[in-house]
Amino acid sequence: MAGARNAGDARLRAVAELARAVAAARTPMEAVIAAAQHARTALGGSMSAISRWERDQGRLRVLVNDGELAGDEEPLPAEETYSIADFPEIVEFLRGEWTENGEPRAWVETADGPSERRGAYCHQRVAALRRRGRSSCIVAPIMLHGLAWGELYVARAAGRPVFDRADEEFATVLAALIAAGIAQTERLAEVRRLAFTDPLTGLANRRAVDARLDEAVDRHREEGAAVSLVVCDLNGLKRVNDELGHAVGDRLLVGFGSVLSLCGAALPGSLAARLGGDEFCLLAVGHPAEDVVRAAEELCVRAQWLGLGDGVAVGVASTDAEIGPVTSSRRLFRLADAAQYRAKALRAVVPVVAGRAGAADPVVRLADEAPPAPPRKGERRRFRGSS
Incomplete structure (x- = not known):
């Protein structure tokens, strides 16, 4: 009982720390970097990443990788992108699995194979786990203004316990906090842009x-x-x-x-x-x-x-x-x-x-x-x- 209470307290602290870090960010990218680091720590992951869905290009662009990275991963990759054709779950999410608040729920994949709930959708993620020596990953859609903005991805190294249902629920909460922080920094960036931009020419003012x-x-x-x-x-x-x-x-x-x-x-x-x-x-x-x-x-x-x-x-x-x-x-x-x-x-x-x-x-x-x-x-x- 005490252990569960302590774990709950630790997660509350992790939520508060993530919220503070994202709120202190001055730009959307600063918010993303802070969010990836704190989400990884909160979920006990060995690495984390935040990607943005570029709808016009039909791809996920990785903005930041944090933690213990594989040889083909960089902290701030210039060109790490993945076709949505390989990850259709970002469009369909969990076949209708939603939280009570109407947000798509996070899900877990393991190196043993695609989860029963996800079927064959996540074969690319499973292959990536095996290739990079990881036991499991958790994927949480980041939603802004009712649309999928991108995703939070947290993985654990081989030999570590796989993520469970409680982790899914926690990751869903973290993704919602990240979304709120990104939205706030985007609004502030737009306010700054308008404050320092000539509206007619688009030049600085x-x-x-x-x-x-x-x-x-x-x-x-x-x-x-x-x-x-x-x-x-x-x-x-x-x-x-x-x-x-x-x-x-x-x-x-x-x-x-x-x-x-x-x-x-x-x-x-x-x-x-x-x-x-x-x-x-x-x-x-x-x-x-x-x-x-x-x-x-x-x-x-x-x-x-x-x-x-x-x-x-x-x-x-x-x-x-x-x-x-x-x-x-x-x-x-x-x-x-x-x-x-x-x-x-x-x-x-x-x-x-x-x-x-x-x-x-x-x-x-x-x-x-x-x-x-x-x-x-x-x-x-x-x-x-x-x-």
Whole structure:
């Protein structure tokens, strides 16, 4: 009696630990990794895995393997997938065996052969158990929003007791907890995505740039990493809106956003963003200034190919150029903005680069001027970050 009570207490603790670990995850993948580890421990398994059902591909993709792994298993596999044709039970589950809550129940397979309840369905799982030296496995469908999201798989090594009916019931509970945790992290990820994404172009927004730029400048101060900012002002948007309508103007913005993303791809790890209205930027860390300038030059050329608007005014500021010390993101923004402002004033068809003219560079002088007075209503502020 005491032994059963102790076992029950241990499982309650395991449930609480799994719930805490999954709740602390910041991303769906972090939740999956934590869930696999804690589910394996809770069920006394030697290894565990969590797979996702990719419906459009008709396959299970293994996201994580945890514990004592076989030679053909990796902790975070890049391409471990299995055709649903070999595992039809994920579609039919337990031939109608459901819990009282309407969730599909977990089931056990052993290396001795497919269970009576599963018939020949699980011959692939049985073969895998034998090949990898395991005695049994337990499979629990993970359900999200009434659909099969994937599965929890926990196995025991050869010589260990096989899983039993009580383990099936416990695994069903664990799978439900995992599903709740994944759903929560997916919702949080979507909230973060919306908070840091421009809804029209799909690029990052100003909030994302501010956060990333602050981190980049800190890295520049601590490690000397080059930080470059390309600020763009799309010319002719107002004329397009007035003459052709806002739907066409939106198409111009989306098209330019795609061009910006394309040019930013030449700078791996860069962030393409729409700051608002007709203003965009590209943030690059760890790239030489000349590479950033080349990407900006390509941007100017491709902007002319859009067939709408009047090209783009582009300013570039980089800590890898002669612009003086950059100790804050505000200064780098002011320098890039001043360069873009000068490009617009000159109607330049190439980028204006802060510091290119050395100590007497007019862009650097412009950026270092006393901050202008706040703009009157309807006027465009000349420099972001000037107040």
